[in-house]
Amino acid sequence: MTTEVRKSIQKKQQIVNEVKEKIDRAKLMVIFDFTGIDANAMADFRKEIRKKDAEIKVIKNTVLYRACNGTELYDKIDIFRGPSAVIFAYEDIVTAAKALKEFLKENESAKVKAGLVEGAYATPEKIEELASLPSREELLAQLFATMMAPVTNFVRVLNAVPQKAVMVLNAIKEEKEKQG
Structure with missing residues (x-):
C-alpha cells in the first residue's frame, strides 16, 4: 500500500x-x-x-x-x-x-x-x-405559572379579608348615620 x-x-x-x-x-x-x-x-x-x-x-x-x-x-x-x-x-x-x-x-x-x-x-x-x-422556554413559563398559582390565590385571599372588613365597617357606619 x-x-x-x-x-x-x-x-x-x-x-x-x-x-x-x-x-x-x-x-x-x-x-x-x-x-x-x-x-x-x-x-x-x-x-x-x-x-x-x-x-x-x-x-x-x-x-x-x-x-x-x-x-x-x-x-x-x-x-x-x-x-x-x-x-x-x-x-x-x-x-x-x-x-x-x-x-x-x-x-x-x-x-x-x-x-x-x-x-x-x-x-x-x-x-x-x-x-x-412546546419549547423549553414555553414549558418553563407553564411550570412557573403553575407554581405561582397557589401563591397568587393566597395573596388574593389575604387581600380580600381586609377589604371585606372595611366594607362591613363602612356598611355599619352608613347604617348608624341613617339611624342617627
Whole structure:
C-alpha cells in the first residue's frame, strides 16, 4: 500500500471519527433528504439552525453509515441512500425540530429520513411529534405559572379579608348615620 493511499484512508477514518463524535454529542440527530433545495435556502436554514445551538452538515452516505455504527440507525440501510443532510442539535432539541419543520413546510421537496433522539431511533413521524411539543422556554413559563398559582390565590385571599372588613365597617357606619 502506498503512502498516499494510507494517508487517504487515514483522512477518511478521521472524518468518520469526527462525524461519530458529533453523533455521540448530539441530543438530536436528524437525517433529511435535501433534494430540490437551492443553495440560498440551505444557507439561510444553516444560519437559522446555528441560532438554536445546532448545525447542519452534508455528509456522504458511506461516511455517515460508518459513523452510525453502534447506533440504532446502522441497521436501516435505506436511510443512507440519496442526498443526505444531517442536523445535530446539542441543547434544546425541540427548537431544532421546530426549525426543521418550518424549513420543510417552505421546501416541500425535502423530507426527513430518520433520526436519533437521545440515542434512540426516531421515525419521521416521531420527529414531527417532537416538533409539535412546546419549547423549553414555553414549558418553563407553564411550570412557573403553575407554581405561582397557589401563591397568587393566597395573596388574593389575604387581600380580600381586609377589604371585606372595611366594607362591613363602612356598611355599619352608613347604617348608624341613617339611624342617627
